[in-house]
Structure formats: C-alpha cells, structure tokens
Amino acid sequence: MRAVRxxxxxTPFKGEIAETPEPQPGxxxxxxxVRAAPVNYVDTIAISGGYQFSPDLPYTPGKGPxxxxxxxxxxxxxxxxxxxxxxxxxxxxxxxxxxxVGENCYKLPEGMSFAxxxxxxxxFDTAWISLRERAxxxxxETVLVLGASGAVGSAAVQLAKIMGAARVLAGVSSAEKxxxxxxxxxxxMIDLSGDNILDSIRExxxxxxGGDGVDIVxxxxxxxxxxxxVRALAWQGRLVVVGFAAGRxxxxxxxxxxxxxxxxxxxxxxxxxxxxxxxxxxxxxxxFEYYVAGDIKAPASTTMPLEDWKKALEMIAGRxxxxxxxxxx
Numbered sequence: 195m196r197a198v199r200x201x202x203x204x205t206p207f208k209g210e211i212a213e214t215p216e217p218q219p220g221x222x223x224x225x226x227x228v229r230a231a232p233v234n235y236v237d238t239i240a241i242s243g244g245y246q247f248s249p250d251l252p253y254t255p256g257k258g259p260x261x262x263x264x265x266x267x268x269x270x271x272x273x274x275x276x277x278x279x280x281x282x283x284x285x286x287x288x289x290x291x292x293x294x295v296g297e298n299c300y301k302l303p304e305g306m307s308f309a310x311x312x313x314x315x316x317x318f319d320t321a322w323i324s325l326r327e328r329a330x331x332x333x334x335e336t337v338l339v340l341g342a343s344g345a346v347g348s349a350a351v352q353l354a355k356i357m358g359a360a361r362v363l364a365g366v367s368s369a370e371k372x373x374x375x376x377x378x379x380x381x382x383m384i385d386l387s388g389d390n391i392l393d394s395i396r397e398x399x400x401x402x403x404g405g406d407g408v409d410i411v412x413x414x415x416x417x418x419x420x421x422x423x424v425r426a427l428a429w430q431g432r433l434v435v436v437g438f439a440a441g442r443x444x445x446x447x448x449x450x451x452x453x454x455x456x457x458x459x460x461x462x463x464x465x466x467x468x469x470x471x472x473x474x475x476x477x478x479x480x481x482f483e484y485y486v487a488g489d490i491k492a493p494a495s496t497t498m499p500l501e502d503w504k505k506a507l508e509m510i511a512g513r514x515x516x517x518x519x520x521x522x523x
Contacts, residue, residue, distance in 0.1 A: 196523065197289030198503050201252045203243035205511075207504050209255075217286075217293045219267030224296045226261040226279060229308035230497070231287035233506040233519040234258070234316050234345065235439060240285075241507065246462065249285055256287025256521070258315025260308040263299070270296025278302045280311045280478070282319070282467055288503050290523045297471050300478040303486050310492035313345075313518045314481060317493075320463045321349035322477045324412050324434040325357060328459045333358030335409035338384065338399060338426060340365040340419055342375040345493070345518060346436055350412045352490045353481075355379040359410075363402055365395070365419070374494075374517075386419055395422030407431060407454075420444035427456050435460040493518045 195216050200209035219225050237255050239245045249255075263277045273279065273296045280302060281287075281294035302311050324346075325331045337354040341347040342364035354362045355378075364375035365384040372383040382402040388394055399408055407428035413420055417440030424433060424446065435458065438444070446458060466474055484490040494517040498506050502521070509515040 195290040196500060197254045197291075198256070198500070199252045200241055200255060203241060203248065203251070205242050207238075207241050207507050209241075209504070211501060211503075214289075216291050219265050219293060221268045222270055222296055223267045223293050224263050224270050224273055224279075224281070224299060225265040226259065226281050226292055226294060226299075227264050228259045228287060228290060228292050228523045229261040230312035231256045231259040231289075231521040231523065232312040232315055233503070233510055233521060235437075235510055236316065238507050238511040254286045254289050254292075256289070256292070257284060258282050258312065259287035259292050260302070260311035260315070261292070264291070266296065270299075273299050273301070278308070280315050282315055282474075284464060288500065288521060288523070290500075298467050298474070300475070300482070303482050306482070306485065309495050309497060309520050312520050313493045313495050314349075314485075316463065317345035318349040318353070318481050319466075319474060319477050320346050320436060320461060321353050321412070322481060323463060323466055323473075324436060324461050325350060325353055325410070326477075327473065328434045328461055329410045329412070329432045331357050331359065331410060334360045336361045336363070336403055336406070336428075337410045337412065338363045338365060338408040338423060339375070339380070339412045340386065340423060341414045341439055342366050342380060343371040344414060344439065346414045347412070348374055348378050348493055351375050351378040351380050353484075354410075356484055356489050361403060363399060363408065365415075365423075386415075391418050391422045392425065393422070395419070396426040399426040410434070412436060415440040416444040417442040418444075420446075424450050424456070424458070427454060429454050430456065432457045432459070495520050497522050
C-alpha cells in the first residue's frame with residue numbers, strides 16, 4: 195500500500211510516499227481502508243516536532259481518517275468488517291490503509307460522506323468537549339469563539355448555537371474571514387487585528403453584548419489575543435485554552451482570576467480518547483444526531499490526492515487553505 199513516511203521531524207516538511215506492507219490489527223484494533231484523511235493544523239505541529247509527544251520515526255502522519263473497516267483484531271466494541279467509520283487514530287491517516295483502536299471508531303450515519311466525516315474528526319470533538327465538559331455551557335449564556343474561521347472555531351460556533359447560547363461572537367482577523375462563522379450562526383464579529391488588541395477585544399465584546407462580558411471564551415489562538423479575551427470575560431466566566439495557533443504560548447496574570455472569579459482550563463482531546471472513551475462516544479452520538487437532524491452541517495472541504503500532502507500542510511500552516519483540506523488516498 196502507499197503511505198506517507200516521515201523520517202525526520204522539522205520544517206520544511208520532510209517525507210515521501212512509499213510502498214509499505216498493509217497493517218495488521220492487534221488486539222482491540224481495526225484496519226480501515228482510508229477514503230478521506232483530514233489535514234489538521236495539529237498535523238503541522240506534530241511533523242515539525244513541536245507536539246506534546248514525538249512519534250517513533252519513521253511514521254505516517256494523519257489524525258482522524260474516515261473509511262471502511264477491512265479487518266478486526268478480536269473484540270472491538272461492535273465494530274465489524276464493512277462498517278463505515280470515523281477512526282480517531284493519533285497517526286497513520288495519510289495512507290491507503292490505517293490502524294485504529296476499535297473503541298475510538300464511530301459508525302457513520304447513513305448518508306454521511308467520508309469527506310464530511312473527516313471534517314468532523316479532531317475539530318468537532320474538541321469543540322464539543324470544550325463547550326460541554328470544560329466550559330459547562332448553559333442555555334442563555336454568551337460565547338466568544340476566537341479563531342472562528344478555523345476548524346475548531348467554526349465547529350464551536352455551530353455547537354454553541356445548538357447548545358443554547360444566546361449570542362455567539364466570532365473572533366477573526368478580517369471581515370473576509372467572518373463570512374464562514376456568520377454562515378455557521380455567529381451573531382457578531384470581533385476584529386482580532388490591530389495594535390491595541392488587549393483593550394480592543396474587550397471594547398468590542400462589550401459593544402456587541404449589551405455592555406457585558408461573555409460567559410465563555412474558546413481560544414485556539416493564544417498569544418496576545420488570550421490576554422485580551424481574559425479581560426472580556428464576565429463575572430464567573432470560563433476560558434478554555436485549545437491551542438496556540440497564533441504562534442506564542444500565552445501567560446496569565448492570575449489576579450484576573452480573583453477579580454472576577456473566572457476560570458481558565460485547557461483541553462487536549464487525545465487524553466479524552468484514552469481516559470474517558472465513554473464521554474467521547476456520547477460526544478459523537480450527539481454530534482451525529484445533530485448532523486442527521488440538519489442542526490449542524492459539515493464544514494466546506496476541498497479534496498486533494500495523497501501526493502499533495504506537503505502542499506496541503508503548507509497551506510494549513512500558512513493559513514492559506516480556503517476551507518478544510520481532505521486527502522483522498
């Protein structure tokens with residue numbers, strides 16, 4: 195089979211497509227024929243060597259492929275050969291065949307395409323856990339989603355609305371990038387560009403939210419934007435740190451926590467798959483129900499051949515991707 199093989203971490207992205215033996219499932223694992231593999235921002239971090247853990251080299255990148263189960267290794271929680279699944283594997287998606295833990299595979303609803311399924315993985319589960327479990331969203335609350343045009347951000351906008359948020363504010367860097375979050379249900383734009391971001395975020399939030407701060411902030415960006423967003427929280431507000439796509443890990447002045455009784459927490463979605471798989475099953479059951487009911491929709495995506503994997507990663511890293519990018523091995 196063909197698979198991307200990375201022999202050295204770093205940038206520019208190093209690797210090649212090579213012929214490798216078809217994988218075999220271990221106990222509790224499944225093998226899937228990959229039909230759609232999402233290209234995620236986190237993939238660029240992992241291949242660059244900046245992720246929380248480094249894979250054993252050489253390795254095949256690619257989190258969350260969707261495809262058809264071809265082989266199973268023992269008891270895999272009701273998954274069988276022929277099932278169409280979203281497989282939340284940590285790596286291996288940039289290939290014709292991939293191995294995943296059966297417990298982390300979710301059967302696709304009838305009518306959901308593989309490309310649509312691939313856009314949900316990594317992004318929608320991260321957004322769901324951020325809102326439902328970390329921020330404990332309640333109907334009628336207000337939510338500020340930073341990086342709202344990105345994968346996790348756009349998912350958070352949709353989910354916050356369906357979970358009952360009274361208002362969802364979309365933090366983006368330009369008016370052009372507000373189109374997608376607005377289509378997803380965002381009520382107002384918060385401009386994240388400019389020099390005085392520390393004050394401007396709070397000022398814009400108060401203007402868009404009737405003079406009040408927001409109850410929840412979902413932050414995939416970090417950097418200076420984080421500090422501005424902390425100041426935009428209401429009393430007992432909750433901010434969830436998702437990542438640092440802005441390029442710098444933010445620092446927190448803890449006196450803000452005391453002044454407004456606010457909370458700052460973080461999410462690393464891979465840990466939930468390992469430590470709370472039942473919660474992830476609930477997550478995807480709910481997400482797929484929303485999809486079938488038409489309450490949420492899959493983000494727009496562009497499919498690319500496996501041979502274009504480097505180009506896709508460069509587009510994601512350079513923020514030049516028009517929408518979600520999907521490799522089709």
